[in-house]
Amino acid sequence: MYAQMIKTASNGIKPREEMSEEERAFQDKIDNDIKIEPRDWMPEDYRRTLIRQIGQHAHSEVVGQLPEGNWITRAPTLERKAILLAKVQDEAGHGLYLYSAAETLGVSRDELIELLHEGKMKYSSIFNYPTLNWADIGAVGWLVDGAAIVNQVALQRTSYGPYARAMVRICKEESFHARQGYDAIRAMAFGTPEQKRQAQDALNRLWFPALMMFGPSDAESTHSEQSMAWKIKVKSNDELRQQFVDQTIPQIEYLKLDLPDPNIKWNEERGHYDFSEPDWPEFFNVIKGNGPCNVDRMKDRVAAWDDGEWVRDGLLAHARKKAARKVAAE
Amino acid sequence: MTRDEALFEFLLRMGDNTLILGHRVSEWCGHSPVLEEDIALANTALDMIGQTQLWLGLAGEVEGKGRTADNLAFLRDAWDFRNVLMVELPNGDFGQTLMRQFLYDAWSFVMTDWLKGSSDPRIAAIAEKAHKEVTYHLERSGDTVIGLGDGTEESHSRMQAALDYLYPYCGEMFEKDKSDELLAEAGIAPDPTELRPEYDDIVGRVLAEATLAIPGGSYVHKGGRNGRMHTEHLGHLLTSMQWLQRAYPGAAW
Ligand SMILES: [Fe+2]
Ligand SMILES: [Fe+2]
Ligand SMILES: [Fe+2]
Numbered sequence: 001m002y003a004q005m006i007k008t009a010s011n012g013i014k015p016r017e018e019m020s021e022e023e024r025a026f027q028d029k030i031d032n033d034i035k036i037e038p039r040d041w042m043p044e045d046y047r048r049t050l051i052r053q054i055g056q057h058a059h060s061e062v063v064g065q066l067p068e069g070n071w072i073t074r075a076p077t078l079e080r081k082a083i084l085l086a087k088v089q090d091e092a093g094h095g096l097y098l099y100s101a102a103e104t105l106g107v108s109r110d111e112l113i114e115l116l117h118e119g120k121m122k123y124s125s126i127f128n129y130p131t132l133n134w135a136d137i138g139a140v141g142w143l144v145d146g147a148a149i150v151n152q153v154a155l156q157r158t159s160y161g162p163y164a165r166a167m168v169r170i171c172k173e174e175s176f177h178a179r180q181g182y183d184a185i186r187a188m189a190f191g192t193p194e195q196k197r198q199a200q201d202a203l204n205r206l207w208f209p210a211l212m213m214f215g216p217s218d219a220e221s222t223h224s225e226q227s228m229a230w231k232i233k234v235k236s237n238d239e240l241r242q243q244f245v246d247q248t249i250p251q252i253e254y255l256k257l258d259l260p261d262p263n264i265k266w267n268e269e270r271g272h273y274d275f276s277e278p279d280w281p282e283f284f285n286v287i288k289g290n291g292p293c294n295v296d297r298m299k300d301r302v303a304a305w306d307d308g309e310w311v312r313d314g315l316l317a318h319a320r321k322k323a324a325r326k327v328a329a330e
Numbered sequence: 331m332t333r334d335e336a337l338f339e340f341l342l343r344m345g346d347n348t349l350i351l352g353h354r355v356s357e358w359c360g361h362s363p364v365l366e367e368d369i370a371l372a373n374t375a376l377d378m379i380g381q382t383q384l385w386l387g388l389a390g391e392v393e394g395k396g397r398t399a400d401n402l403a404f405l406r407d408a409w410d411f412r413n414v415l416m417v418e419l420p421n422g423d424f425g426q427t428l429m430r431q432f433l434y435d436a437w438s439f440v441m442t443d444w445l446k447g448s449s450d451p452r453i454a455a456i457a458e459k460a461h462k463e464v465t466y467h468l469e470r471s472g473d474t475v476i477g478l479g480d481g482t483e484e485s486h487s488r489m490q491a492a493l494d495y496l497y498p499y500c501g502e503m504f505e506k507d508k509s510d511e512l513l514a515e516a517g518i519a520p521d522p523t524e525l526r527p528e529y530d531d532i533v534g535r536v537l538a539e540a541t542l543a544i545p546g547g548s549y550v551h552k553g554g555r556n557g558r559m560h561t562e563h564l565g566h567l568l569t570s571m572q573w574l575q576r577a578y579p580g581a582a583w
Contacts, residue, residue, distance in 0.1 A: 062365065069359030076574035076583040077400050082379045088359055089372035096365055134574055134583070192581045300361065308363020311424050311478065314485025318477040
């Protein structure tokens with residue numbers, strides 16, 4: 001996941017009769033589930049929308065290192081520290097595949113990073129929430145990676161080949177993260193009273209932010225239609241959110257934790273759980289930059305980039321000298 | 331001092347080095363100059379934490395008092411740590427972190443290479459696994475030191491400054507005491523001083539290619555390996571590393 005409120009670069013769907021020959025052929029491919037590949041013709045708006053979505057996803061993987069990195073130095077056992085390090089390493093790897101997928105659309109990683117640092121691109125709202133106790137690390141794996149999987153499993157069927165393939169690879173690792181996260185919070189939910197309190201606190205704080213990861217409700221989501229027709233988006237926000245809630249409630253019950261929302265109730269008629277909507281004004285605030293960690297997260301990332309400039313320049317200069325020496329020797 | 335006491339001391343030295351340096355490297359998470367380095371640093375830290383589990387696990391076994399690797403990592407105070415001072419120094423800039431990594435990796439490479447042939451099969455087995463990882467770490471840190479040393483004027487001067495700062499800490503890795511002598515006699519571990527020529531050879535080659543000058547002066551900072559006197563930095567590191575275990579004694583995680 002980690003792509004929310006992607007503005008589709010077009011105004012509504014074009015009726016078939018208004019499409020050019022190329023556009024019609026393109027849409028036919030999509031309708032027949034034939035993947036679009038980098039060298040294929042594609043509408044400019046499709047390309048631009050995908051760059052936004054894949055770029056936002058990549059940025060999320062990278063910024064997502066920060067809330068988890070917050071606990072690496074305080075992990076309570078060597079085993080947990082190793083698991084967390086391996087996870088964060090995977091997330092950085094996801095960032096790398098996704099930037100590569102975006103590059104097939106003609107935008108460089110550095111350009112995307114610059115747009116992020118200038119505030120012109122976003123990352124998932126979830127990473128603007130803090131990790132305050134060790135159970136948060138379990139909850140992030142369980143709920144945040146869990147929510148990401150729900151979205152990304154759907155995106156394995158997305159129309160753009162490199163993105164769909166990246167999702168297949170990433171989903172395998174995200175499932176592993178979700179299981180490990182659940183295992184970590186389970187140890188606490190069944191631990192001492194203080195640990196149980198931490199687990200409950202983590203669940204209560206992260207539940208609604210996790211639901212927000214799917215983006216605003218369908219009624220408010222203005223850009224979905226074209227993205228659905230292009231199969232950049234495969235299922236609606238509300239569908240995915242419901243699926244996440246349905247799979248997660250039994251897991252909460254298994255942990256014997258209190259439900260984080262008093263309105264959660266099985267609805268026999270719908271065959272789904274009912275639940276409260278997240279606080280959408282809060283969500284829009286976080287998106288606008290007013291979340292609890294927005295400023296710090298960006299400050300960290302920009303500082304990492306700026307402080308690293310001499311390193312990137314140094315390595316580049318060395319690579320050039322080496323190449324020049326090689327040429328001179330030939 | 332019995333041989334098992336000497337062995338315990340040695341295993342703490344091995345495991346504390348990887349524990350403390352792995353911790354320091356993990357502090358970079360999400361803050362490195364480029365995504366590939368975030369991945370590489372997390373990977374290095376992960377390998378070192380894995381090695382720690384093995385070294386300290388064996389230390390607890392040899393000690394025979396029922397202490398686990400976690401007990402040793404999270405419930406000892408600073409004076410009982412046996413890592414060399416270099417690994418507990420703060421990260422500094424990326425150049426200093428990578429220079430330290432290189433100076434440590436080169437030692438670790440020579441050390442684990444020797445230990446693969448240790449007369450104690452438990453040590454030989456750990457060394458076998460660690461040596462593969464360290465070989466890769468050394469290749470990477472060595473390449474980075476060369477790249478930055480032979481990069482721009484700025485990267486060169488930063489790397490020279492890092493080397494000037496860190497080099498006086500290298501000598502501690504080759505210190506020898508009674509316990510080393512005992513283990514060397516039994517063929518369990520090397521006489522540390524004998525590792526120096528190969529180390530100097532590796533370091534000399536890489537630093538020459540990096541166009542960096544090995545500082546003159548022979549002063550050696552030491553006191554970590556024998557626990558006599560650590561730096562002020564170790565206490566702060568342990569404060570965060572051990573916090574949960576100290577705050578919630580007896581909890582299982
Ligand atoms: Fe993801
Ligand atoms: Fe990920
Ligand atoms: Fe993940």
